Amino acid sequence: MPELPEVETIKNDLEKKVLNRAFINVWSNTKKIIKKDFSNFKKIIKGKKINRIKRRGKNLIISLSDDYYLLIHFKMTGHFIYSSFKEIPKHTRVIFFLDNEKVLALSDVRKFAKINIFTKKELDLELSKLGPEPLTISFSEFKKRMPKKGKIKNILLKQEIITGIGNIYADEILWKCKIHPLTDISQIKDLNNLYKEMKNILKKAIKLRGSSISDYKDLQGEKGTFGDQRKVYRKENLPCPYCQNKIKRIKINNRSSCFCPSCQKI
DNA sequence: CGATTCCCCTGATAGC
DNA sequence: TGCTATCAGGGGAATC
Numbered sequence: 001m002p003e004l005p006e007v008e009t010i011k012n013d014l015e016k017k018v019l020n021r022a023f024i025n026v027w028s029n030t031k032k033i034i035k036k037d038f039s040n041f042k043k044i045i046k047g048k049k050i051n052r053i054k055r056r057g058k059n060l061i062i063s064l065s066d067d068y069y070l071l072i073h074f075k076m077t078g079h080f081i082y083s084s085f086k087e088i089p090k091h092t093r094v095i096f097f098l099d100n101e102k103v104l105a106l107s108d109v110r111k112f113a114k115i116n117i118f119t120k121k122e123l124d125l126e127l128s129k130l131g132p133e134p135l136t137i138s139f140s141e142f143k144k145r146m147p148k149k150g151k152i153k154n155i156l157l158k159q160e161i162i163t164g165i166g167n168i169y170a171d172e173i174l175w176k177c178k179i180h181p182l183t184d185i186s187q188i189k190d191l192n193n194l195y196k197e198m199k200n201i202l203k204k205a206i207k208l209r210g211s212s213i214s215d216y217k218d219l220q221g222e223k224g225t226f227g228d229q230r231k232v233y234r235k236e237n238l239p240c241p242y243c244q245n246k247i248k249r250i251k252i253n254n255r256s257s258c259f260c261p262s263c264q265k266i
Numbered sequence: 267c268g269a270t271t272c273c274c275c276t277g278a279t280a281g282c
Numbered sequence: 283t284g285c286t287a288t289c290a291g292g293g294g295a296a297t298c
Contacts, residue, residue, distance in 0.1 A: 075292050110275045255291060
C-alpha cells in the first residue's frame with residue numbers, strides 16, 4: 001500500500017519523466033475514483049501542462065497550468081504506470097494521455113484510489129487537515145503534536161498528527177523501538193528514539209524504493225525492496241529477527257498489528 | 267464529542 | 283476441483 005516512501009518514489013520518478021509535458025486526454029472505466037463529474041474533469045485536464053510534482057503525506061500533488069492541482073491518493077492498491085498505451089497493466093482504472101505518445105495509467109485492483117482536481121485555495125484547505133511531514137518535523141514540534149494519551153499504534157497512523165505513516169511503517173518503527181503497539185503514549189520514556197527511528201526507517205524505505213508487499217509497483221512496474229527487509233509486518237508466527245520468538249498479530253481498531261511479544265513488552 | 271465500527275472493493279488463500 | 287468464507291486496510295461515514 002503506498003505510504004510515504006512509495007509516494008515519494010513515485011514523485012521522484014515522475015519529476016524525471018513528465019515535467020513540462022501536457023495532458024491531451026483522460027479516460028476512465030471507474031469514474032468513482034474521480035471526485036468530480038467526469039466530463040468536467042476531462043474538460044479541465046485537456047491541454048493542461050504539468051508544472052510541478054509534489055508529495056504531502058501519502059498524497060501525490062501534480063501542479064498544472066492555469067493554477068489547477070491534481071490530488072491523488074493511492075489508498076491500498078493504487079499505483080501509476082508510465083508507459084506506451086499498448087503496455088497498460090491489468091486493473092487500469094484511469095488513463096492520462098500525454099503529448100509524447102505515452103500514458104500515465106492508474107492501476108488499482110480494489111478501486112479505493114481517489115483523484116481530485118482543485119484550485120489552489122481548495123488544495124490548501126484539503127492539505128490543512130494533514131499533520132506535518134515526518135521527514136522534516138523537528139523533535140520539539142513532534143513532541144508538541146503528540147497527544148497526552150492514546151495507544152501509540154493509533155497515534156502513528158493518525159494523519160492529522162503526523163502524515164505519511166501507514167500500517168507497514170508503523171509496525172516496523174515500533175519493532176525497532178521495542179515498543180508494544182498498545183502502549184499508551186504517556187508510558188513511552190524515550191520519545192526521541194521513536195522520533196529518530198521514524199525518520200531512519202522512512203529514509204531507508206525511500207532508498208529501497210518502498211515496499212511491494214501488496215500491489216505497489218513503481219512507474220516502470222518494478223517492485224520496491226524494503227518489504228524484503230521488513231522485520232514484523234505480516235510476519236505472524238515467523239521468528240523475530242532479534243530474539244527468534246514468534247511474531248504475534250493482534251487487531252487494533254480492526255487493523256492488524258504485528259509485533260514481537262518478547263521484544264515489545266507493554 | 268471522542269472513540270469505535272462499518273463500508274467501500276477484489277484477489278489470494280484457507281478450509282471442506 | 284470447486285465452492286464458500288475470510289482476510290487485507292486508508293480514510294470517511296455512521297454509530298455507539
